[in-house]
Amino acid sequence: MITGAEAKNRILQLRQLISEHNHKYYTLAAPEISDYEFDLLLKELQQLEEAFPDFHDPNSPTQRVGGEVNREFVQIRHNSPMLSLGNVYSREELLAFDERTRKMLGEAPEYVCELKYDGVAIGLTYENGRLKHAVTRGDGTTGDDVTANIRTIHSIPLQLHGQEYPSIFEIRGEVYMPRKSFERLNNERNLTGQEPFANPRNAAAGSLKLLDPAEVAKRRLDCFLYNLITDKAGFDNHYDSLQAARSWGLNIPPYMIRCSTLEQIYLFLDEWEKNRYKLPFDIDGIVIKVNRFQQQENLGSTSKSPRWAIAYKYAPERAATSLLSVSFQVGRTGAVTPVANLKPVVLAGTTVKRATLHNSDVIRELDVRIGDTVFVEKGGEIIPKIVSVDLTHRSLFSESLSFPESCPECNTPLVRNADEANTYCPNEDACPPQIKGKLAHFISRKAMDINSLGEGRIEMLYDHGLLKNVADLYSLTATDLLGLEKLSTDADGKIKKISFREKSVENILKGIAASRSVPFDRVLYALGIRYVGETVAKILTGWFGNIDALAKAGEEALLQVPEIGSKIASSILQYFERQEHRELINRLKEQNLRFSTEKTNEITDNRLQGKTFIVSGRFKTFSREALLATIEKYGGRNVSTISSKTDFLLAGEEMGPAKKQKATSLGVRMITEEEFLQMIHTEKL
Ligand code: IVH
Helix, strand or coil: CCCHHHHHHHHHHHHHHHHHHHHHHHCCCCCCCCHHHHHHHHHHHHHHHHHCHHHCCCCCHHHHHCCCCCCCCCEEECCCCCCCCEEECCHHHHHHHHHHHHHHHCCCCCEEEEEEECCEEEEEEEECCEEEEEEECCCCCEEEECHHHHCCCCCCCCECCCCCCCCEEEEEEEEECCHHHHHHHHHHHHHCCCCCCCCHHHHHHHHHCCCCHHHHHHHCCEEEEEEEECCCCCCCEHHHHHHHHHHCCCCCCCCEEEECCHHHHHHHHHHHHHHHHHCCCCEEEEEEEECEHHHHHHHCECCCCECCEEEEECCCCEEEEEEEEEEEEECCCCEEEEEEEEEEEEECCEEEEEEECCCHHHHHHHCCCCCCEEEEECCCCCCCEEEEEEHHHCCCCCCCCCCCCECCCCCCECECCCCCCCEECCCCCCCHHHHHHHHHHHHCCCCCCCCCCCHHHHHHHHHCCCCCCHHHHHHCCHHHHCCCEEEEECCCCCEEEEECCHHHHHHHHHHHHHHHHCCHHHHHHHCCCCCCCHHHHHHHHHHHCEHHHHHHCCHHHHHCCCCCCHHHHHHHHHHHHCHHHHHHHHHHHHCCCCCECHHHHCCCCCCCCCCEEEEECECCCCCHHHHHHHHHHCCCEECCCCCCCCCEEEECECCCHHHHHHHHHHCCEEECHHHHHHHHCCCCC
């Protein structure tokens, strides 16, 4: 056993070492040790921190995987307002900016050109070399404290290098999602039936807003810093200040030049307009800044943006091509999406062959026809869209497109609800893409996590008639699988042969068997009931304890559950109404999948038996009605007037001071919503 002092030394040493390797890997892209060696160091640190919790530090590299879950973000006021930038869209406007600037200064300034990163603005404050907090722009005056989420970004140092940095300073920059992370995230969202993000910027913004840093860590965000705010650092210009910040370990992008003429600026503009799609992240223009701080100060700012900087925005790229045909694709939920097949055309760095037409309303509004010359655009959105039709090229004989009346996959008549733009195939249990989608969702990571099977293999087993629904997975045998073969084309059009050899068959069967121990909430999520995502599944399983109780619950009972509204409730009711679904669940039960929470047998539902509660104020996770119902569900009693016999005052926000005083004088214990949640179950929803 090592002593506390030894542990502390080693912990500090490991944090330093890991932080150096982290910098080499994520910021300099020049790792010195293998991932394996890195993991060993991290693991050693984790174990020591667990054994010696006194040395906990929120800025330890172990915390990058995500610490505590937030209930909501604390608001922090910016020291100086977080401004935006004025935009220009042409060289003429840029020229005007330069003229204005020169006139105001009485001399020609030196400029710095940088890329305009398309993400979410962030301000990082460092105190004595340690990351103190990270705040979003918010309304420009106050923003959200998202420090816990920002710690998950590996290129942001939690501890600066060397000794040269100012004791306190702020540096601002942009949190963005690299295109690779974005594609991975959207693939996963598609697979699990969640709405994909339209572009990396939205994905970055959505990720920073997540309350659970562990989830943020999985999103693989990154960050570039471009604006050091300090007056005591001894630099007289922006460029030098950023070079210094880079030497402290901060991630300053390399795409930056100093220019003294407009011609140099134009070259930079043109170079990146051409090469922007070769970057692994999105930019939407370039930023031109006056370099010297003194000149910046002389120019000052308006209430919205500084006069010493301007953004030159690139126009969304647009291309003309012709519409060859339209296919109608059926997704996992049965939604039928029209997809335009185009004559291949290069747009925003990639060859575009298809564009979404969204739904029948969009087709009607565009009145787009086969053979038309159409304009496609990628306005920051990953999926290109048809923005307009060139009517001057339209053939006299073209006809308006019509939306199919029956499913292109299974021929079932399609339905469209009055309040929805989508058209659906209702044949959810027998329409091939719907079944395949359900199977893919069932095996996905957040559901049953059977990673030895992928989408390609699922498709193949389906095509061979071995899988008709998710329960069939559990009756697969080695004889069924051995020797199966199939040719498949991947996303890049390459042909791959998928075949099942002994080793992979063994892995598949092992993976399926192991999924029997997946907890109930994930099993419920895996069933793919509409609107029952991960969080809703956790709430439902926590409340009902087992599937029979959930299946029996009527609308009223469902609506009592915190967070469950009528849309989710009616989807659950519809699901369990169907005999096919009840049979499916029975089959899965026979296969020993978990359909109850472990704790229901041990913990009685009368944890609050004999206790009286008075509920007052506003609450974060529960409505007042839901709280009253929860207290009763666990055997407690609600009272409306406080007395010395009352056991607990459950105090929310904005509770009147008189109540508080009364409770104190009567000796009634006051508890917060969090404490109440802990009383009923320690696990987090
Ligand atoms: S400087 C006082 N530099 O674009 C404003 N901003 O549309 C200082 N942005 O609010 C901002 N890349 O969030 C600056 N190289 C860059 C940037 C950049 C992206 C963002 C930033 C800004 C927004 C304005």
